Amino acid sequence: MSAPTYDKLTAPTTGTRVVLPTSKFPDDPIVCLLRGDGIGQDVDGVPGITTSAVRVLDAAVQKAYGGKRKINWFDVHAGDVARSMYYPEVKDEQVGKLSEEEQRKLYIPDDTLKAFEYYGLGLKGPLTTPIGGGFRSINVFLRFRFDLYSCVRPVKYYKGVDAPNRNASKVDMCIFRENTEDVYCGIEFKSGSDRAKKVIAFLRDMGYGPDVLLDSAGIGIKPISPERTKRLVRMALQYAVDKKCPSVTLCHKGNIMKFTEGAFKDWGYEIAKTEFRDHIVTEDEVYKDFGGKAPAGKIVVKDRIADSMFQQIQLRPDEYSVVATPNLNGDYLSDAVAALTGGIGLAAGANIGDKAAMFEATHGTAPKYTGKNMANPGAVLLSGVLLLEYLQWFEAADAVNKAVEKTFAESEEIAKSGSGKKLFVTYDIARQFPGYTDKDGASASGFADRVIVNL
Numbered sequence: 001m002s003a004p005t006y007d008k009l010t011a012p013t014t015g016t017r018v019v020l021p022t023s024k025f026p027d028d029p030i031v032c033l034l035r036g037d038g039i040g041q042d043v044d045g046v047p048g049i050t051t052s053a054v055r056v057l058d059a060a061v062q063k064a065y066g067g068k069r070k071i072n073w074f075d076v077h078a079g080d081v082a083r084s085m086y087y088p089e090v091k092d093e094q095v096g097k098l099s100e101e102e103q104r105k106l107y108i109p110d111d112t113l114k115a116f117e118y119y120g121l122g123l124k125g126p127l128t129t130p131i132g133g134g135f136r137s138i139n140v141f142l143r144f145r146f147d148l149y150s151c152v153r154p155v156k157y158y159k160g161v162d163a164p165n166r167n168a169s170k171v172d173m174c175i176f177r178e179n180t181e182d183v184y185c186g187i188e189f190k191s192g193s194d195r196a197k198k199v200i201a202f203l204r205d206m207g208y209g210p211d212v213l214l215d216s217a218g219i220g221i222k223p224i225s226p227e228r229t230k231r232l233v234r235m236a237l238q239y240a241v242d243k244k245c246p247s248v249t250l251c252h253k254g255n256i257m258k259f260t261e262g263a264f265k266d267w268g269y270e271i272a273k274t275e276f277r278d279h280i281v282t283e284d285e286v287y288k289d290f291g292g293k294a295p296a297g298k299i300v301v302k303d304r305i306a307d308s309m310f311q312q313i314q315l316r317p318d319e320y321s322v323v324a325t326p327n328l329n330g331d332y333l334s335d336a337v338a339a340l341t342g343g344i345g346l347a348a349g350a351n352i353g354d355k356a357a358m359f360e361a362t363h364g365t366a367p368k369y370t371g372k373n374m375a376n377p378g379a380v381l382l383s384g385v386l387l388l389e390y391l392q393w394f395e396a397a398d399a400v401n402k403a404v405e406k407t408f409a410e411s412e413e414i415a416k417s418g419s420g421k422k423l424f425v426t427y428d429i430a431r432q433f434p435g436y437t438d439k440d441g442a443s444a445s446g447f448a449d450r451v452i453v454n455l
């Protein structure tokens with residue numbers, strides 16, 4: 001594939017393109033950077049959260065490798081920022097009249113698609129959800145276009161953060177949510193529409209009477225295939241092997257949806273037993289063959305029904321490490337686990353496929369904080385840590401993790417020593433300490449400065 005030409009972008013003149021899949025990364029990879037809208041963007045010289053996060057990531061890489069390694073960031077654009085750059089003449093009231101493809105170009109210009117397709121790696125701040133209706137979501141578009149089939153959400157507790165659940169300190173999980181199937185495929189037919197009527201007539205033919213299916217029903221289809229399940233579960237299992245995690249849980253609703261969610265569970269076990277046999281033991285085997293205690297060094301593969309899983313993560317979160325789950329369960333579950341530990345400003349994520357990977361904060365653009373240097377850069381920063389781990393730059397990733405932990409812990413100590421002192425954490429964390437308000441928090445760049453000191 002030859003290097004693309006761009007309308008408004010200038011590719012970095014230094015750095016090496018990463019061609020995925022690979023297990024050998026260059027020391028100077030080029031990574032696309034989408035700073036994002038709202039709190040993601042820099043405004044009149046005031047840094048947004050992405051700029052603050054990137055500063056920490058660069059400092060960690062410099063500290064860990066003394067100049068031998070460096071990420072070459074390639075600024076590309078999406079969301080409102082892209083629209084104002086590429087199509088400033090298009091007014092809000094005109095957007096709804098454009099075709100879906102034209103709307104897509106407003107919010108993800110071809111330049112950005114070409115750059116991401118060529119370079120394969122990206123770090124992304126939050127983006128405004130497009131207006132207009134035809135083109136619904138930049139994130140969903142990117143997932144399908146680049147087959148970013150696994151949404152990876154690590155969640156752990158940071159000491160010093162006031163979490164709503166008293167078991168929060170036991171949370172250390174990574175959720176792998178399937179990104180390309182399930183009810184997210186958009187195969188839906190509106191109640192009363194011709195297409196809904198056609199599908200209902202077909203289902204009547206198959207023997208489903210009005211006792212289970214009314215003529216007036218809207219219809220949604222839930223496809224789940226062996227290929228797409230297995231590649232997701234494979235990625236989760238490989239992560240557990242690489243990180244020496246104690247378990248992988250297949251979270252499903254197979255007691256009700258046997259041929260979709262139930263099949264997800266069965267295909268998950270199949271991959272575990274055929275491709276990871278030396279590394280794993282199933283929970284059944286633990287009880288049947290090992291007297292209820294997993295052999296040392298083996299990953300326990302188990303499954304839980306989704307409703308029970310939502311109880312388990314609150315009551316016994318330490319029994320869960322890696323979780324693999326279909327799209328809709330994963331959507332709910334990853335937010336629920338993140339909420340347990342407090343702080344939406346800390347929810348990191350990545351969307352990973354075989355040929356591309358986009359690392360991104362899971363929160364939105366929090367528009368009221370735009371240009372105020374207040375919002376927590378933690379989620380973008382921790383998404384950047386996932387990027388470092390993906391590049392196998394574990395020393396730099398570990399340094400950031402430890403420095404963030406230290407920054408929270410020292411703020412907790414300061415807060416405990418009396419009220420009214422200046423903390424190193426941003427407003428959203430500061431206001432959680434007794435006797436403290438959002439005014440006692442550090443600026444976003446001040447938090448980043450402190451994390452850099454703590455590296």
Ligand code: NAP
Nearest residue numbers: 126127128129344345361362363364365366367375376428
């Ligand atoms: P939001 O931007 O996530 O903000 C909701 C609230 O969450 C904020 O007002 C703030 O709470 C808190 N918050 C979010 N990020 C924070 C951070 N980094 N630091 C501290 N606090 C943070 O949700 P929204 O207002 O519903 O959505 C705004 C826009 O973002 C919409 O266009 C939405 O579609 C879009 N969105 C994008 C993504 C994405 O790109 N991945 C995800 C979700 C939403 P307080 O007011 O209590 O301080």
